[in-house]
Amino acid sequence: MTSPAPAHREALRRALGPERVREAVALAPFTTFRIGGPADLFYEATDAGELARAILAAREIGLPHFLLGLGANILIGDRGFRGLVIRNRAQALDVDSQERTIRAESGAVVWPDLIETAISHGLSGLEHYPGIPSTVGGALWQNLHFLAPAPARERTMFIAEVTEAVEILTEEGERRTVGAGYFEFGYDTSILHHRRDVVLAATFRLTSEEPEVLRRIVRENLEWRRERHPPLDSEPSAGSIFKKIEGIGAGRLIDQCGLKGTRIGGAMVTPRHANIFINAGNATAADVRALIAHVQEVVERRTGYSLEPEISFVGEF
Numbered sequence: 001m002t003s004p005a006p007a008h009r010e011a012l013r014r015a016l017g018p019e020r021v022r023e024a025v026a027l028a029p030f031t032t033f034r035i036g037g038p039a040d041l042f043y044e045a046t047d048a049g050e051l052a053r054a055i056l057a058a059r060e061i062g063l064p065h066f067l068l069g070l071g072a073n074i075l076i077g078d079r080g081f082r083g084l085v086i087r088n089r090a091q092a093l094d095v096d097s098q099e100r101t102i103r104a105e106s107g108a109v110v111w112p113d114l115i116e117t118a119i120s121h122g123l124s125g126l127e128h129y130p131g132i133p134s135t136v137g138g139a140l141w142q143n144l145h146f147l148a149p150a151p152a153r154e155r156t157m158f159i160a161e162v163t164e165a166v167e168i169l170t171e172e173g174e175r176r177t178v179g180a181g182y183f184e185f186g187y188d189t190s191i192l193h194h195r196r197d198v199v200l201a202a203t204f205r206l207t208s209e210e211p212e213v214l215r216r217i218v219r220e221n222l223e224w225r226r227e228r229h230p231p232l233d234s235e236p237s238a239g240s241i242f243k244k245i246e247g248i249g250a251g252r253l254i255d256q257c258g259l260k261g262t263r264i265g266g267a268m269v270t271p272r273h274a275n276i277f278i279n280a281g282n283a284t285a286a287d288v289r290a291l292i293a294h295v296q297e298v299v300e301r302r303t304g305y306s307l308e309p310e311i312s313f314v315g316e317f
């Protein structure tokens with residue numbers, strides 16, 4: 001990939017405002033792994049209209065572009081991204097208490113913003129996802145899910161279950177509203193993995209519940225996570241590295257092979273959870289990729305299972 005031509009840079013500045021398009025912006029601080037080189041061009045969309053305009057402008061110019069949420073499910077290459085990174089900060093939330101719905105722009109942060117708003121209005125359905133870093137757009141991309149711990153709720157809950165309507169900018173450039181069925185949600189997947197549609201906003205249909213009950217569920221879920229997961233602020237990660245292997249568990253295989261604590265450069269399989277790699281200090285994307293390859297090789301040789309990365313690789317490595 002080559003850097004955008006001066007004419008492309010100028011066209012983008014004209015479309016989005018000269019002072020809003022920044023150059024050579026380091027991406028590491030915008031990811032939960034704290035890893036990644038610079039974007040040639042960088043733009044922050046502050047509402048759904050700006051987001052649609054930025055995507056359309058990049059498409060029209062023919063500029064490679066990437067839409068960034070909280071950067072919690074990606075690894076950005078050390079050489080960064082040749083083209084435009086659009087950081088989604090479209091965060092408006094609208095509650096309709098009578099209808100028991102919340103419309104959230106796609107850059108709204110699920111925890112705490114969306115969940116706290118739902119709880120303060122006595123609305124249930126989102127309290128299963130506290131502590132998970134995600135925008136609404138990222139949540140729909142991957143069908144955000146959580147295996148709720150309490151006995152009465154011991155099953156995997158999916159964001160698809162409360163998703164009613166979604167405003168999208170289609171691959172063809174049309175703005176329309178679709179139902180949840182359009183997304184073909186599955187485990188860790190949706191139609192967004194196959195079509196270049198962009199989520200602009202989503203409406204969640206919730207049910208009534210006492211805020212105290214919801215806060216208790218949030219507390220239980222956070223406690224469950226705290227016991228099992230490395231804390232993001234001191235041990236940056238991208239959550240689970242490999243896809244689930246039904247009935248077996250990628251983490252269990254890695255653990256069986258004695259790989260917890262394995263380190264390459266600054267990247268480490270955390271001793272706390274075998275399927276989570278952390279940035280243990282100045283890790284590069286190359287370190288993480290080398291660790292992924294090493295773990296895949298050992299697990300395949302010893303168990304016969306091949307591990308497939310769950311995270312996406314973005315930009316140049």
Ligand SMILES: Cc1cc2nc3c(=O)[nH]c(=O)nc-3n(C[C@H](O)[C@H](O)[C@H](O)COP(=O)(O)OP(=O)(O)OC[C@H]3O[C@@H](n4cnc5c(N)ncnc54)[C@H](O)[C@@H]3O)c2cc1C
Pocket residue numbers: 032066067068069070071072073074088106107131132133134135136137138139140141142143144145146192197198199200229232237238239240312
């Ligand atoms: C500590 C930790 C714990 C985690 N625990 C869980 C968990 O329990 N359950 C779970 O499901 N996940 C978990 N994850 C993974 C991650 O939180 C989710 O995948 C989350 O939904 C990613 O959202 P994001 O906004 O960061 O997306 P990003 O990582 O920024 O982007 C991911 C993909 O979504 C695309 N995308 C983002 N916004 C849009 C949009 N508006 N329209 C179209 N495409 C878009 C991006 O282009 C990219 O391809 C965890 C991650 C971490 C770091």
